[in-house]
Amino acid sequence: MSQLEFDDNAARTLEAMYLTPDVVGQRAKVIEMLAPAPGEHVLDIGAGPGLLAYDLARMVGESGRLVGLDASAAMLKVARTRLAAMPQAECMEGDAADLTFPDASFDIAVSTQVHEYVADMEKAVKELHRVLKPGGRALVLDTDWRSIVWHSSDKARMERVLQCWDDHLADPHLPATLGARMRRAGFRVLRVEIVPMLSPRWQPVSYAAGIMKTIRGYAAANGDRHGLSKEEVQAWYDDQLRLAERGEFFFSLNRYAFLAMR
Template sequence: MSVLQFDERGTRHIVRLYSTPDVVRQRAEVLALLAARPGERVLDIGSGPGFLVASLADAVGAEGAVHGLDRSAPMNAVARDLVADRPWVRIDDGDAVELPYPDGDFDAAVSTQVYEYVADVPRALSELRRVLRPGGRALVLDTDWDSVVWHVVDRALHRRVMTAWEEHLVHPHLPAMLPGQLLRAGFRVTGRHLIPLFNPRLEENTFSALNIEMIARFVRGRQGLTDEDVEAWTADLRERGAEDAYLFSLNRYCFLAVAE
């Protein structure tokens, strides 16, 4: 297994992906659910290019504070540029399993599409609990790749591609386990929400169109997939788009919890 590496090329792709209307809508739902308030201290674990950090900074205002944390230097460089005009924001280098903050330092924390890449999820959730004050809020969002629906003709090839794609992370089916793991880490789960990403047409600036590119690059040579196999898979999807017979859907699972 080799998880995705968010180097400079990967960072540019993530910036494009996170700018699509699909992910913009997801981010708006996450912000509404976390409901950061003026003056609060908020942590974004796995902050990536900083889009969510910037929105959180606007929510808490200059009387509050927002920290974004990511292990990718290229991601952090983009994020620092984005929030340079907000002095109450800091982008830190670090890892979800060893958060560089004191106990009880934050009123709220959020982590979107991060723990599925973390080998030791119980330790990461324990760290999340540690840095929250008692009664602090946590929002965790991850994907179960069993939830993907993608219209293709060659189903056998598609299954091989998706099996290879699951190698890009550690826990491709994490959400089902998250409520119990949050409970064991010292949280009370207060909300369970589904955020679907739905593309009924193949359009350039969509989550699924950009994922076709990323998946195709990643799966070549995995699960015995040749260049010809990957090209056939992408052609299958693009033919569905040309025929107006395209459909893509994927579920994101979002859990709200309170630190006990």
């Protein structure tokens, strides 16, 4: 697995993607499923630029607590700036598979687009269970990249680009096994919801447009193991722009949100 590197530029790019309508809708769905209440203690694992953490901190209020964890210093800088005016919120460096909190510390734990990067999922899910209070809620949201429907003029090249992209994840198909993993760790799974990233036509301010640029950068740097040259990766990207110009762009990808109770 070749991980994505999150420097300051990458952090800003990710923040812009998280502000697109698709991902704003995802945050609304996560908040609806979790239903945070004033005074609750919340752990946001993989807080990224802090957009979800900001909303959750506002909802639990100053009588509550919000802790945002991230492994990236660049992401933590963005999140800390966003949350600076909230005394109930703090951000710290952390590892999803090694949570440094006492047992039963939180009412809510949430993790969006994080656990698919975690190599030791059994430990990560046990840690999630451990830090929750009895009756506490966990929400884990991840993508299964087999769910993608992405139109291309060259299907074989598209497949190779997506196979290369899969390499950046520990498990690009985590949702298929996530419910069973959570139940084995002692959770009761309450709800599973699909959260679509859908662009039936080209929209430059969209998840599809943002991830297209990210995949181009990753595949250009790592495509050799799949026989992809930088020129082929650029040709893949240019093909998508031509399809967009002709009104033939189509992108759909499913994320899956699992709500569980300890």
